[in-house]
Amino acid sequence: MTRRLLAAPLLALAALAQAAPITLKDDRGATVTLPGVPQRIVSLLPSLTETVCELGDCAKLVGVDRFSNFPERAQKLPKLGGLEDTAVEALAALKPDVVLLGVSARIVDRLESLGIKVIALEPKRMTDVQRVIGTVGQVLERPDEARRLWNRIDGHIAQSAATLPxxxxxxxxxxxxxxxxxxxxxxxxxxxxxxxxxxxxxxxxxxxxxxxxxxxxxxxxxxxxxxxxxxxxxxxxxxxxxxxxxxxxxxxxxxxxxxxxxxxxxxxxxxxxxxxxxxxxxxxxxxxxxxxxxxxxxxxxxxxx
The missing domain is CATH 3.40.50.1980 (Nitrogenase molybdenum iron protein domain)
Incomplete structure (x- = not known):
């Protein structure tokens, strides 16, 4: 009974933390506010799909673009097309909490008009990649994992350079x-x-x-x-x-x-x-x-x- 009484406030606090709004700026410069940590995510860029999975939340993906083929789990998810031919109706039917996509995707306005939260990201340089990983970590409330992931990438690149004659x-x-x-x-x-x-x-x-x-x-x-x-x-x-x-x-x-x-x-x-x-x-x-x-x-x- 005592354990239950102690556990109840902790569970309540965890629920409140999960429901806390998340506000960020994407690479369009748009401010996006999510009501809490998204539980249903659509990714329309392979690198973003891989980032979500590497940060430990692959199970939250409910749909991806046709090019997302890694990790293996992504191959089994509904495929929603590419930059030019995204299946908007099929995407909306998945009821995502947020859609992660590239800045150049043409469907941003259409998705937002349907009330779907959109975060547009554009990694072109290494500093962009570091920022994007941090942003996805912020969306998933996994900032420590995002920092560790970037440090691991950066360290392994340095190791590869050190091996060259x-x-x-x-x-x-x-x-x-x-x-x-x-x-x-x-x-x-x-x-x-x-x-x-x-x-x-x-x-x-x-x-x-x-x-x-x-x-x-x-x-x-x-x-x-x-x-x-x-x-x-x-x-x-x-x-x-x-x-x-x-x-x-x-x-x-x-x-x-x-x-x-x-x-x-x-x-x-x-x-x-x-x-x-x-x-x-x-x-x-x-x-x-x-x-x-x-x-x-x-x-x-x-x-x-």
Whole structure:
């Protein structure tokens, strides 16, 4: 009886804490107030899906975008489309307490007109990733876990950099994120990881995080290493002028299989794995020709992004 009497006030306090409003500013600059810790969450960005799960609240996700395929639990959730074709009616039917999405998503106004709480986040640089993880931690009331997650990511990137031999440092790198060609510039989170690993990005910060390049720019830059996804790699040496690039002549092409590409392009909890993959590439390139993937291209469940 005494234990019950003592437990009752504690449970009441816990309920009050859970119901306390959460007010924050998202990356639009909009102030969003949630009535309490959300119990039903929709995530429309793979990196945000992974962040929610890494912070320990995967069970609160009730729907995700079609590209969210990690962790495995996310593959079993209702898929609600992508940036251009989100199934708004299906999303609303899930009755989410909050929707996490990218700033560029076109459905923000529509969702808000339906009375659905929206938090828009845009991680492009590493400082953005740190802030976004902190914001998601604030939404979930897991600020300590968010700080630990960021410290772990940052520490693992430093460890990857420390493992590289001197010969792997200072190599010039072109990282192609799309065959248009779009590149990961020095101002992107991917470019910042490369810089921390001692590589020299051929795309300067002033061109922006993910600029579309004139192919002649790449030919003139003549990178020593090229990083590219398996989908875009076929025919790359046949592009005009590319056969003479150092990276092509010396077979220093790091071709990512789809599962690796997913890790590399998502600004979230797996950035430490991304750093390890880039470090492996630089280490192999410094030693000689880089082995190409032996597995055929197979897109992961949900597609690629």
């Amino acid at each position: 001197a010969a792997a440092r200072g190599l010039t790198v072109y990282y192609e994120v799309d065959s248009a060609p779009y590149a990961a510039g020095a101002a992107s989170f991917m470019g910042e990881i490369l810089t921390r690993l001692g590589a020299r990005n051929i795309v300067p910060p002033e061109l922006g995080p993910f600029p579309k390049l004139n192919p002649e720019f790449i030919v003139r830059a003549d990178p020593q290493v090229i990083m590219v996804g398996q989908r875009s790699a076929p025919g790359l040496p046949q592009r005009p002028g590319w056969a003479g690039l150092q990276a092509v002549k010396n077979q220093r092409l790091c071709v990512w299989v789809p599962a690796e590409s997913d890790v590399l392009v998502r600004p979230g909890p797996r950035m430490s794995e991304a750093a390890a993959l880039m470090a492996r590439c630089l280490r192999q390139a410094a030693a000689g020709p880089v082995p190409l993937p032996t597995a055929a291209f197979t897109a992961p469940p949900g597609g690629m992004r």
